[in-house]
Amino acid sequence: MNNQIPYTTFNDKSQKLCAPGNAVEFIQPWYTPISTTPENTGIAVGGIGNTFTLTPLGSTPNFSFIPGIFIDNNSNEFNFNDFYVSLADANSIENLVIRNFTELKHFLSFYPVSCQNAPLLNDSLSELQLLTKIKLALTEGNFYSENKEAFKRWNVEFSEKSKALLTSDETCPLTQVNVAVDFFNGLLINSSAQSLSLTATSSHTKITAIESASIDFKALYPMAEFDYHVFETVSIKRKVVSPVVKGDKKLCSLPIHWNEFELINNGEQEKTVTLVQSLKNLLGSTYHKSRPSVQDSACYLSQNPIKQKHVKHQFSYQSERAFTGVCLSSESPYASDIDGDVVFGIDVDQQAIEANKVTVTVKPSLYSNTEEDIILDALQTGRVNAHFDSGIYTAREALSAIVCIQVVLKPGESQSVRFSQVMDHSKIHLQDWLSEKAYVQYYRDHSKQNRAVAMMEDIVPQIDAIEGRIVERQNGFYEIAKNNFKDQQKALKFSTMAMNTLSFLAESSVWNVEDKFLVKECVDYPFFNSLDVYFYGSYSLLYLLPEIDGCVMKEFAKAILAEDSTLRRFWEYEDKPNAQLIDPKFEGVRAIRGAVIHDLGDPLIFNPMLTVGTMLKNGKISHLNLS
Structure with missing residues (x-):
């Protein structure tokens, strides 16, 4: 496996990384925060503003690619990196x-x-x-x-x-x-197949979940690596990468990521490894607040599967690699919070296909409630087919898709397999502000219907070069740190922390085609660019994309000159216009010319002009510590 993580201090067994710590949960008399534990915390995967959280356990407990909104998926209803593996002896009549x-x-x-x-x-x-x-x-x-x-x-x-x-x-x-x-x-199977889910928290009952103690995990944003210790004779490693490259706006904005698996047969007999990825179609879904009336941005997802459409997609590149996957879309006539297209699939060496060392198959459509049985069949046979066992299909059923690869490994052989995924959900809709995400500007020549495919075909051939640039910049930062720290262990820890801090920026931001850039403070306090927090947090943006930080400062500059004489209340008095105030400071005009605002709005009560913010701009709020 090329372009591996060059250094990190964030590495251990997943069991240990996700174990409860000694910290006391931040519960106040007036507010109970959204539960955040080591088990549901991880690395952001995808370009800035297009992410989901991937944990060391392999779960995806939340996502933030609906702009400004935190979707709680702690129930593991869906998994954006839902991988399975089986190991079997070579196919034979006896098996x-x-x-x-x-x-x-x-x-x-x-x-x-x-x-x-x-x-x-x-x-x-x-x-x-x-x-x-x-x-x-x-x-x-x-x-x-x-x-x-x-x-x-x-x-x-x-x-x-x-x-x-x-x-x-x-x-x-x-x-x-x-x-x-x-x-x-799937009715005639290989009896020697040993099947596993690579998600330690998998809810499946027929496929055994990997134990967290069997996973070694490390992260140095925008990369993470898993080392699975599950089979005696075959080693399995996985690398997850997002295209976040310092100074490259286009790559940083893209809703794409990839998982590379390295398989090595360390035994003395030929073995067959099957890898399967399943993905649910969430297009057409809407969200609803998980806690009505509470000031947070936590929501649940409600699927609304109408006229979901899945088709196989293939292309070749560089005369030596071949991609096979599925494009997920929806032809629903109704508005939704998740629209667009998703493309995911496998690309491998063309020579390996021609030599019958690898076999890639896809099942574009299946009912989501039959997913586990079909995955298990794939693991026990090393393939799927395109037949959709639909019965009476009404176009109101939730669909999933599966991609599968079978790899034959002789003793001492290794094989690299890459799964790539584009999640093109471009809409930004915050109250009256309707816009599109930043990456759309780079694909204006493509219609909305084929933009995801265009991104996949554009980026997949560049993946090795992109990874090389990521590692080069990670090493460059570390060299600077080593030259500025006498204690080299501190330099290592600092570099790891600095790189991994970028993960927060990626998952908490809204970034549109005009380079309006909004960084949400957190799910519990969902204000954009809260100036006290943003002042410290902006260092990561200054490092990654200094031009974009300049755009944010322009928004603050415009807001300082803004005026709004609308009288309003805030804090607990926001929804009590007639209540007796305990202090007159809780009421005032919305914005005073010359005063610095607290924030640039929030996702649920948003001002499309981005000039006055959610809290009062009346000179009475001061959090910024410049001493």
């Missing part, structure tokens, strides 16, 4: 077993294949007898040839690997096994 005898018989009633010129299934066969009969047909090498015309008639989908094997030798046992696995579509 095949029937997953569910009743389902297999039902399947064969629709697709009655033949064996030795007679129907494979008859009512007198037991499960063992039927399996023995299937294995005999595969051993004799005539399963495909005897049913070839039927497969065409039934439009059976064979993987690229199966097609290549059929071209080479359609009678050999390996070809027969792959054909059978594809045809039976």
Whole structure:
């Protein structure tokens, strides 16, 4: 794996990193904050203003890509990096077993294949007898040839690997096994497969979740690395990267990230590794306040799945890499808080595909409530197909999509696999202010319907170079720190802290096409650019994108000259216009010319002019410590 994290002091077992600490929760008599614990805290993933939180446990407990809004997902209802892995011996006739005898018989009633010129299934066969009969047909090498015309008639989908094997030798046992696995579509599985969810907090009941003690985690924003200690003979490492590069506005703004897996066979036998990513389509969703009347920006998501549309997408680049994935969209006629498109998929070395070392398959559409069963089938067979087992589809059902890669590793071999993901949710809608996110300005030549695909095809070929620039700047900062600290351990800690501070900037900001840049103080106190906090917090923006910090200062300069004689109250008197004030300072005109404002608004009570803020601009508020 190239371009790994060059240094960090934030590294340990996920179990330890996510264990409760000694700090007392900040609960006040007048306010109970949103629960924040080591278990639901992590690194921001995605470009600035387009992020979700990824924890060392592999969960995504909240996200902030709806501008200004914090969506609470502590229930693990969805996961934006939902990965699974299985390890199995090489496919063989001996390893095949029937997953569910009743389902297999039902399947064969629709697709009655033949064996030795007679129907494979008859009512007198037991499960063992039927399996023995299937294995005999595969051993004799005539399963495909005897049913070839039927497969065409039934439009059976064979993987690229199966097609290549059929071209080479359609009678050999390996070809027969792959054909059978594809045809039976999850009903005939590899008995040696060991399956795991790579999310320690996974709620699935049929797929075992990895233990947090088996994950080593490290982070140096915008990168994180997982080292999974789950299989004796095969090592699995994962790198997560967001395109946040110092001085590059375009890359910093993009709603893209990628996960690279490195697989190494340290054993003495050939092994097959299958990686699966599943993603729910959240397009059409809306949010609602989790605590009505409370001054915070915490909300829950309500899915509204109407006319969700999923299609396969492929492209090649640099004559040596191939991307295969799925584009998620919605044709709903109704307004929502999450719109746009999502594209995710796998890109690998074209030579590895041609050599049958890797096989990439996708299932563009499946019902979200069937997700676990289909994932498990994929892990136990190493593939999926595009068939949507829809039954009576009304276009009101929640859909998911799956991408799957099977990797064959000989002893001592390694393989790198990359999953990339674009989440194009460009709308900014804060009260009366309607705008678009900053990255839209770089893709004006593309329609809204194909912008996500354009971003994917633009950035994926640059990933290695982008990572190189990230590591170069991380090392450059560390060198400066080492030259300014006598204690080199302090230099290391300082550099780690400084880099990881950028994660807060990415997940708490709203950034539009005109470079209006709003940094939310926190979910509990959701004011944009609160001047006391922003003064200290702006150092990270000055380092990353100094031009954008200048834009923020212009907004404050305009606000100082603004006037608004509207009389209003604040604090506990904001919704009590007739209550007796305990102090006249809790009422005043909204803005006095020459006074410095406290903030640039908040996401739920927002002034589109960005000139007067949420709290009073009357010269009576002073938090900034300049001493």
